[in-house]
Every structure is written in structure tokens, then in C-alpha cells.
Amino acid sequence: MAGRRAPAPRSRGSRFRAALSFWGRSLLLRVIVLTLFFSTLAMFGVGVILQQQITKGLLTSRLNVAIAEVEKAAQTVESDLQGADADPTSLKSALALTLQKLGNPALATDSNAQGSNTGAFDPVIVPTDPTLAQGFVGDVPSALSARVSAGYIASQYTTVKREGVNVPALVVGSPASTSTDTFSVFLIFPLTADRTTAAVVQNTLLLGGAGLAFALTVIAVLVALQVVRPVRRAAAVAQRLAAGDLAERMPVRGPIELTTLARSFNGMADAIRAQIRQLEEFGNLQRRFTSDVSHELRTPVTTVRMAADLLYDSREDLPPHLGRSTELLVNELDRFETLLADLLEISRYDAGMAELAPERVDIRGIIASCVRASEPLLAKAGTKIVSNVPDHPVLAEIDSRRVERILRNLLNNAIDHADGSVIDVELASDEKVLAITVTDHGVGLKPGEAGLVFNRFWRADPSRQRQTGGTGLGLAISLEDARLHGGWLQASGAPGKGARFRLTLPLVTDTLVGSSPLSLRIGGDEVDEPSDGAPDPLDTRDWSHHGLAGALPAGAVIAWPGLSDSREGDHR
Numbered sequence: 001m002a003g004r005r006a007p008a009p010r011s012r013g014s015r016f017r018a019a020l021s022f023w024g025r026s027l028l029l030r031v032i033v034l035t036l037f038f039s040t041l042a043m044f045g046v047g048v049i050l051q052q053q054i055t056k057g058l059l060t061s062r063l064n065v066a067i068a069e070v071e072k073a074a075q076t077v078e079s080d081l082q083g084a085d086a087d088p089t090s091l092k093s094a095l096a097l098t099l100q101k102l103g104n105p106a107l108a109t110d111s112n113a114q115g116s117n118t119g120a121f122d123p124v125i126v127p128t129d130p131t132l133a134q135g136f137v138g139d140v141p142s143a144l145s146a147r148v149s150a151g152y153i154a155s156q157y158t159t160v161k162r163e164g165v166n167v168p169a170l171v172v173g174s175p176a177s178t179s180t181d182t183f184s185v186f187l188i189f190p191l192t193a194d195r196t197t198a199a200v201v202q203n204t205l206l207l208g209g210a211g212l213a214f215a216l217t218v219i220a221v222l223v224a225l226q227v228v229r230p231v232r233r234a235a236a237v238a239q240r241l242a243a244g245d246l247a248e249r250m251p252v253r254g255p256i257e258l259t260t261l262a263r264s265f266n267g268m269a270d271a272i273r274a275q276i277r278q279l280e281e282f283g284n285l286q287r288r289f290t291s292d293v294s295h296e297l298r299t300p301v302t303t304v305r306m307a308a309d310l311l312y313d314s315r316e317d318l319p320p321h322l323g324r325s326t327e328l329l330v331n332e333l334d335r336f337e338t339l340l341a342d343l344l345e346i347s348r349y350d351a352g353m354a355e356l357a358p359e360r361v362d363i364r365g366i367i368a369s370c371v372r373a374s375e376p377l378l379a380k381a382g383t384k385i386v387s388n389v390p391d392h393p394v395l396a397e398i399d400s401r402r403v404e405r406i407l408r409n410l411l412n413n414a415i416d417h418a419d420g421s422v423i424d425v426e427l428a429s430d431e432k433v434l435a436i437t438v439t440d441h442g443v444g445l446k447p448g449e450a451g452l453v454f455n456r457f458w459r460a461d462p463s464r465q466r467q468t469g470g471t472g473l474g475l476a477i478s479l480e481d482a483r484l485h486g487g488w489l490q491a492s493g494a495p496g497k498g499a500r501f502r503l504t505l506p507l508v509t510d511t512l513v514g515s516s517p518l519s520l521r522i523g524g525d526e527v528d529e530p531s532d533g534a535p536d537p538l539d540t541r542d543w544s545h546h547g548l549a550g551a552l553p554a555g556a557v558i559a560w561p562g563l564s565d566s567r568e569g570d571h572r
Helices: 012-025 027-081 088-103 142-149 192-242 256-313 320-350 363-373 375-381 400-417 474-484
Strands: 122-127 154-162 165-177 182-190 359-362 385-388 395-398 423-429 433-440 488-494 498-506
Touching: 012 027, 027 088, 027 154, 027 165, 027 182, 027 192, 088 122, 142 154, 142 165, 142 182, 154 182, 165 192, 192 256, 256 320, 320 474, 359 363, 363 375, 363 385, 363 395, 363 400, 363 423, 363 433, 375 400, 395 400, 395 498, 400 423, 400 433, 400 474, 400 498, 474 488, 474 498
Parallel strands: 385 423
Antiparallel strands: 122 182, 154 165, 165 182, 359 395, 423 433, 433 498, 488 498
């Protein structure tokens, strides 16, 4: 025994379509996601602006302090080196002492130097002779050095290495001069503390933004639930109404908008309930009238039949024109009796009184019997039937009388519209269902007519002459017979290419029909095959007493019979 095949993994495209479909159907999901997205976007923009402004403020403050410090340092250099010996050795010693004062303001004696912050910067002094420069001369950018040498107070951001680590720094410079020489004074301010402050601000903004986004999401969920819950309650009430609980109503409570919705919904439900009751009463009256009229007509029709049979038996003793009239009378009585029988059968279906009498039979015998019964009509129409049935028995639990009636109606319909072409009858089955197709190659069906052929008394061409003398109810009754079995009866066709009717029945009663072993298309041609074959939502009859509740999947039946067109005639 072969193992069960594992389900194929869903493709990325199918998962995306499923997610997109759920997105379109879930109001709560859209509200939450959109609120989270736009709030996060807004907070990101505000956070970026705040961080930029705070960082800019920190750097501006640091620059102002640095410029003030470098001006003080320049004054200190001018004061300490005024009158210094021009000898390189003496000048270098004086520069080193001044550099030490700038780096350690506690050693300074003047108020300008004492105003500096210990350890906040690294001083650099560059005289005219660069070989005598003191401090981290290599950390001073050449462009800044040239700018200060030209007599300007200038600044530049750069990167310096401290303790083996590159750190950002602000370098400011100012010129200084004495009677013997000119100097460039630079102060290097490491920005480690400022960077730490900016990181703290950034982390604070991120944490605050995340908390705010979470809070906004919770608020969005709560607000959305206030809107979605009443809608869900309305949907649940609507589902119970659709299931037949017409007394179900929405509770009228809550805000004004929701109470207005509830009152409007309940008013609509009351109106629908009243209309349904009126339609039920009208339908019951109509079915009772049809049944009563059919029954009441049986007695006079029987009387007329007896009289007509007497006249028909003695027609040879009557004048020729009266004999012909007698034959016409008998023929029309035959048709009238058939119509009465069909009306009674339809009334049983409408009243939900039709019952299935299944028995296990070989469906091939029913097909052969129907084909033999059609031979006189085939000879009259100048056509023939080509049967394609399996060599082995096809056993099924069916109501033989009803299935034979379906096939007889399908064959008669095909004979009427084959226009002398061959009629194909095919039988196939699988492990669960069997299918029979009846195909003619005559006038075919126009677009849209495949959904109308099962309507009661509907016909496409009222002027068309019929060979079988149908009542206009044959296909409607056949459809009901197929439904009673839990099967399908479908039609398709194309103008000038013919029409195909497919009957699909379960091999065992109460088995769900999910597919058919025969195609509904005629050859490889495009045909009028409606894609929406769901049952008519207006058909509210209860079929549960037949054990068929839920046995008809969407797409099972192309069309349901209706009473919208009461013209007499055949079905096409």
C-alpha cells in the first residue's frame, strides 16, 4: 500500500498572496501595523532632528569655550615669552615652561591662565622655527596651521590617537607675537566626553521612542477593538441570521454611533424576516396551488382520456378530418398527462417531499435501456447515438428510476438540437464517482445560456420545432434528481459546436462529490462554461432529511431552476 503523499510546500508567491489577502481582510491588523509604522516613522524623524540639534549644541558650546581658551593661551604665551632670549636653547626652555603652564593652570600666576580647566585640552606652541615647537605638533592639521600662521583664529575637527585609540578632537589655534618672534598657539580638545553625551542622548531617544511606539500600539489595539468588536458582533449576528435564526438581533448599547448601527441592523433584520415570511407564505401557496391543480386535473383528464381513447379506437369509422382530429387530441392528451406528472414531481421537490430509493445497479444497463428507448426518435430525427462505455460493470448506489429519467431527458434534449449530427454518450468512473456525458454537435449554446438551460420552461429559440414534444420541465427535474443523489448536473456549449451535459454521481450514497472523471469541454474548443457554479443563495429549501446537508460544494451545479420565465417550450 502506497504511503500518503506529503503535501507540497507552499511557494513564496502563494504565501505572499495569502498574507496580502489576510492584510486586506483584517481591519485590526491594518490599524495596528499602520499605527506602528507611522508612529515609528514620525518618532524616527523627530529623534534624528533632536539628536542633530543636541549634538550641534554640544559642539557649538565646546567651540565657544575652545576659542575663549585659545585666546587666553595666546595672551599667556605673549606674556611669558615677551623679552625672551632669542637663543634657540633658551627659547626652547621658555617654550617648554610656558607649555607646562598651559597644560597645568595651577602653575600659572596670572588670572588668564588660571581660568583654564586642568586636563581639558593639550596645548601646542609652534614658533617661527618649527624645530623648536612644543606639544603634540603632529596632531595639528596642516591646513589649520597655515590658517593660523596667516594671522587668523581658526578651528578644525580631526582625529587624534590617545593611548592607542583614535578619538575625535577639536583643534583651535590663535596667533601670538612678541618683540622677538611670532608663535602659533593650538589647543587640542578631545571630544570623548561629548561623544559619550551624544551616545547617551541617542540611547535615551531610542528607548523612549521604543516605549512610545509600544504605548501607541497598545492604544491603537484598544481603539481598534472598540471599532472591530461591534463589527464582529454584527458579523456573528448576520451569520446566525443567514443560518436561519431569524430572531437573532444585535444588542443596542454603547456609544451613539454603535447604537445607531445596532438599531439600523435590527431594523434591516426585521424587514428581512418579514419579507422571508411573506415569500414563504407565497411559496407555500404557490406549491399548494400547483399540487392541488395537478391533482384536481387528474380526474377530468382521466375522463377525457377514456372518451378520447374510444374515439381513437373508432377513428376509422369517422370522416377523415374527424379521424385526424382524434389523433391530434390523443397526442395532446399524452403531452398534457406528461406535463401534469412533471408538475406533480416538481411540487414534491418544492415541498421537500422527494425521497431517494437507492439500489446497487450497473449503470451501463440503464444507459443501454435509454438508448434503445430513443431509437424511434433517432430514426425520425435522422441521427444516431455513439456510446462509449467501459467493458467492466460500473456499480453504483442510485435510484434507477430517477437516473433513467435524467438520461432520457438528456437524450431527448440532444435529439431535438443535434440537427442530424451524431450524439455521443460516454461513461467513466473512478474510485468515488461516476460521470456520464451526453454531447450533441448541433446548434450549441450562446454565451450565458449554460446557466439558464435548467430553468423551468426556459428555451433559447421558441420557434424551434421539437421532435420529442417535451414539457419544458425535463432538465429542471433532472437537475433536482441529480441533487437528490448528492451529485452534479452541468452544461456547457458553444454556438455551432454543440452542447454537452455532464451528470456526476457518487458511487455510494452520502459521498461528497469533489471532482468528475469526465471533462465538460467539447473537444479542445472554448465553450460557455460558467465559472460560478455555486448554489443559488435564494434557494432556501431544506434538504437535510435526504442526508445531503453540506454535500454540494461550491461549483457543483451550474444553475438552479427558477420561475422567472413561464414561457412554454423546450430548454433551448
